[in-house]
Amino acid sequence: MEFLNYFSNVFTFTNILILTLGTIGGLLMGAAPGLSPTMAVALLIPFTFRMTAEQGLIMLGAVYTATVAGGAISAILLKIPGAPANIATVIDGYPMAKKGRSTEALHYCFISSFIGGVIGILVLIFFTPVLADFALKFGPSHMFWIAILGVTVIASLDSKSIIKGLFSGAIGLWLATIGYDAILGVERFVFNPIFSGGINIIAALVGLFAIPQVLSMLEGKQSQADQFQMEKKSLLESFKYNISRIKALIVGSVTGTIIGLIPGAGGQIAGLVSYAQIKKTSTNKENFGKGEPDGIIAAESANNAMVGPSLVPLLTLGIPGSPTAAVLLGGLLIHGLFPGSNLFTVYAETTWTFINSLLVAQFMMLIFGLYISGLAKYVMKTPTHYMAAAITILAIFGTYSVQHNFADVIVMLFLGTTMFFLSKFGFTAAPIVLGIILGPIAETNFNQAKIIADTQNGIFDYLTSGPLNLTIIALCLISILYGAYGDKAKKEKK
Amino acid sequence: MIEIKNLAIVIFVMILSILLAIASFGAGSPQAYLFPRIITSIMLLLSLLLLVFHFYEKNYQTETINISKLSPILILIIFFIFTGEYLGFYFSTSIIFLTVCYFYFPQKKDIKKLLFFLLIGTCFMTTIYFLFSFLLKVQVPRFFLF
Structure with a gap:
């Protein structure tokens, strides 16, 4: 119950202000089609640079939570999911709105997001310290394999092809080697003086997530979807009905929690799997797709229940549970916080305040979500050209503000534009970003392992001996095979 | 509209790998x-x-890129890379916003619309100026007054 010792830290004036702004901003950003949680968190990281680690993480956590829930607003009212996590919400949310029940659908969405979110954060609170203690047993060889596991898992789950996913991860790992070698101090791949400091994580994050989105927005056709009038509906009535759908809530929250714990899976999978599960076990299957509240309740409780558990492997092992958590890892690192047991010993105050703030953020998301959904329709109407111009300018200023280095802006724009073209052919940004983030961890531990191994039976023997090494290697292979199997299944389906 | 074949991407990836391998293996300090x-x-x-x-699965996937639609933003990105530092961030990003x-x-453009964009652009850039220069104290490259 250590978390209770730091609970009051959340309720300082500054922290509550940050939480409020993060939640409202996150809900509005989530409602804007095209602004995914990953991109929103990536764009915000430079702004947290001047805050304390605690304040910065509170802001990022609140935005992460709120964007996932906010994405449901445009999913229900416009049939455009605000984020990939809300794809399943569209299936029944939009038909409900079409039937004149949009307020009711939004009520279910925020109430179930809140319930799922609280369950997810409780899992984070109780699981993380246990896993962090276990992580103390890890030596250089284990940490090396853990970093590789992070890349292989996200490559297999977030890519259209496992080979392309792994290649993207390898590009990220290679990009991370640019600059000075951490152990020998040798300058590597500095073809131009602008690269002497290596690739800045923030520049890579913002570029890889924001710029391809801007280019896609400008390349695509403008969609003018229908908008619905919001009917009057008693909140208490919605709450009572929502609670009575206990089965949908349990299916959604449990599925979301489990999927969140699996590194790399993310909210999209959580929402779709729980939707499929509730549909399969429902007595009124025929109503699904036509405006069945259980569909919204299961999908939304799942995608928010995923948020907390997705941080469990992130905070303990440095393996993100979702692409947004991967970006959040960048946020941790720029504040000098490294995943592992240190977070719960040396930085216990910052870590627990951050985790507690996520719990408070769920309440704020519920309160503001219910009242802001009416206002969000104006954000949803923002024309694409304004949105694209604003994101580009924010990306430029945000990237520059981190190190006051124009080279970072050039790297951001170059990586982003290249990523846009590569994404057309199934390459994705998340494995590259994770490669850049985990690259230094993998290389440093590999070099340390090599120094130890040189006094023993050699590096191969050192890296492949012991049950823990073999288990992590097996998990790496399973994730690759799972990705290959998924590719095969997709092709057979076609 | 340009068409890019999957094979072109595979070849690009191969060339990239070979170049990076040459850079890695050709350097000193093993x-x-x-x-x-x-x-x-x-x-x-x-x-x-x-x-x-690619050959085994006969993956002859072709992706189209609407280059005519994308060329203004791509030109603006190149413009910013080469002139951003000299023209100043506020000035050059205002040009990006307006362009x-x-x-x-998507609809018909006239002078009234242009003035409207100018108004929106001024409001947005003022917000950016206050956010970065006053709140975050970020000194970005400037040109003349801004």
Whole structure:
């Protein structure tokens, strides 16, 4: 119950202000089609640079939570999911709105997001310290394999092809080697003086997530979807009905929690799997797709229940549970916080305040979500050209503000534009970003392992001996095979 | 509209892997370059697998890129890379804002619309100025007054 010792830290004036702004901003950003949680968190990281680690993480956590829930607003009212996590919400949310029940659908969405979110954060609170203690047993060889596991898992789950996913991860790992070698101090791949400091994580994050989105927005056709009038509906009535759908809530929250714990899976999978599960076990299957509240309740409780558990492997092992958590890892690192047991010993105050703030953020998301959904329709109407111009300018200023280095802006724009073209052919940004983030961890531990191994039976023997090494290697292979199997299944389906 | 074949991407990936492998294996200090060499070897292997699978699965996927629609923003990005530092961030990004709004506005454009974009652009850039220069104290490259 250590978390209770730091609970009051959340309720300082500054922290509550940050939480409020993060939640409202996150809900509005989530409602804007095209602004995914990953991109929103990536764009915000430079702004947290001047805050304390605690304040910065509170802001990022609140935005992460709120964007996932906010994405449901445009999913229900416009049939455009605000984020990939809300794809399943569209299936029944939009038909409900079409039937004149949009307020009711939004009520279910925020109430179930809140319930799922609280369950997810409780899992984070109780699981993380246990896993962090276990992580103390890890030596250089284990940490090396853990970093590789992070890349292989996200490559297999977030890519259209496992080979392309792994290649993207390898590009990220290679990009991370640019600059000075951490152990020998040798300058590597500095073809131009602008690269002497290596690739800045923030520049890579913002570029890889924001710029391809801007280019896609400008390349695509403008969609003018229908908008619905919001009917009057008693909140208490919605709450009572929502609670009575206990089965949908349990299916959604449990599925979301489990999927969140699996590194790399993310909210999209959580929402779709729980939707499929509730549909399969429902007595009124025929109503699904036509405006069945259980569909919204299961999908939304799942995608928010995923948020907390997705941080469990992130905070303990440095393996993100979702692409947004991967970006959040960048946020941790720029504040000098490294995943592992240190977070719960040396930085216990910052870590627990951050985790507690996520719990408070769920309440704020519920309160503001219910009242802001009416206002969000104006954000949803923002024309694409304004949105694209604003994101580009924010990306430029945000990237520059981190190190006051124009080279970072050039790297951001170059990586982003290249990523846009590569994404057309199934390459994705998340494995590259994770490669850049985990690259230094993998290389440093590999070099340390090599120094130890040189006094023993050699590096191969050192890296492949012991049950823990073999288990992590097996998990790496399973994730690759799972990705290959998924590719095969997709092709057979076609 | 330009069409890019999957094979072109596979070849691009192969060339990239070969270039990075040359850079990694051709450099000095084997100890410092050991990790990049392992990575580029894996990249070579994966690009080879991509080529094999391209022919084995007869993946003749073609993707179209609407280059005429994208050219204004791509030109603006290049423009910013070369002039951003000299023209100043506020000035050059204002040009980006106005150009994007003007070119990508889907309906008929006239002088009234242009003035409207100018108004929105001024409001947005003022917000950015206050946010970065006053709140975050970020000193960005400037040109003349801004």
